[in-house]
Amino acid sequence: MAGSLNPTLISRVTQALHPDWTRTVRARRVTAGALVVLAGVAALRSDPHSDRVDVVVAARDIAPGTTVTRDDVLLESRSAQTVPDGAVTEVAAVAQATLAGPARRGEILTDVRLLGSRLTEATAGPGARIVGVHPADAALIDLVRPGDVVDVVTAGPDDSAGASPPAQVLASGGIVVLVSDKHNHDDRVVLVALPATAAVAVAGATLGQAITLTLR
Numbered sequence: 001m002a003g004s005l006n007p008t009l010i011s012r013v014t015q016a017l018h019p020d021w022t023r024t025v026r027a028r029r030v031t032a033g034a035l036v037v038l039a040g041v042a043a044l045r046s047d048p049h050s051d052r053v054d055v056v057v058a059a060r061d062i063a064p065g066t067t068v069t070r071d072d073v074l075l076e077s078r079s080a081q082t083v084p085d086g087a088v089t090e091v092a093a094v095a096q097a098t099l100a101g102p103a104r105r106g107e108i109l110t111d112v113r114l115l116g117s118r119l120t121e122a123t124a125g126p127g128a129r130i131v132g133v134h135p136a137d138a139a140l141i142d143l144v145r146p147g148d149v150v151d152v153v154t155a156g157p158d159d160s161a162g163a164s165p166p167a168q169v170l171a172s173g174g175i176v177v178l179v180s181d182k183h184n185h186d187d188r189v190v191l192v193a194l195p196a197t198a199a200v201a202v203a204g205a206t207l208g209q210a211i212t213l214t215l216r
Contacts, residue, residue, distance in 0.1 A: 052077045056088040058103040064146055065181045066099045073109065086111040086118070100177045101146040115178065120193050123175040129199035130177060132189045136210040141179060141188050148176040149216040150192060152202050154209045170205055171198035 059074045066072070073094055088094050088109045098115040111118040120128045133152060135141060144150070152171040174192040181188075190213065194202060205211060 051080050053080050053083055053087075054078075054089055055083055056091055056094055056109045058105055058107045058109060060105050062099055062103045063181065064099055064101050065178055068094045068097050068099055068114075070095055078108065084108060084110055088114075098178070115191070119177060123177060124193035124195060127196045128193050129196050130191050130193050131199040131202045131206075132191055133202065133206065133211050133213065134187075134189055135212045137212055138188065140213060141190060144176055144179050144190055144213065144215065146176050146178060150174050150176060150213040151216070152192065152194075152198075152205075152211060153214055154205050154211050170202050170211075171195075174198070 054075050055078050056073050057076050057078075059072055062068070062072055070091055073091055075091055088111065094109055094114060100113055100115050100119055103109060103113065112122045113119070115130070120130050151169050152174060153167050153169055155167060171192075171194050174194045176190060177193050178191040179188075180190070192202070192213075202211070
């Protein structure tokens with residue numbers, strides 16, 4: 001009876017009852033090796049938390065000229081690769097500072113967004129100054145925006161013959177950094193960044209002469 005059994009059938013049953021341990025061990029070794037490689041890659045890869053940084057962002061839309069309060073901003077964790085240079089990392093650094101340009105909700109605030117020496121140097125170069133200008137034509141203020149390039153113009157000295165004094169350019173190539181809020185109808189001002197010498201000349205002229213701006 002035993003001789004009538006199919007040898008192929010016997011070998012299949014035997015293989016099923018006694019699996020190929022050689023292949024099993026090899027598979028386990030390959031798996032273990034792969035795990036070792038993955039562990040090495042994970043060890044070399046930087047901690048994802050170290051690639052993030054806390055930055056100050058606008059909690060809502062903020063208008064230029066606004067004195068920033070703690071309610072206007074919040075601290076958020078952002079990818080370090082997306083954070084711009086000069087990003088503010090502490091809420092205390094922007095509290096009570098004046099915003100030079102409009103900021104959208106969620107926008108990261110940087111040092112050149114705030115009135116100060118960094119903004120002045122970034123717009124008009126080292127040693128620059130910010131000077132306030134009250135244009136004689138108040139309607140002009142509604143047309144000026146932060147970032148505009150302007151010339152500061154005034155009337156020249158009176159002509160002895162009584163002719164209208166010619167216009168005189170006090171400073172050219174100034175950068176508007178702030179336009180005061182529309183709520184201050186009686187005393188609106190345009191802050192312009194200029195090289196130090198030009199800023200002094202403009203500041204002196206505003207004490208006794210009518211000043212206006214020309215936009216480029």
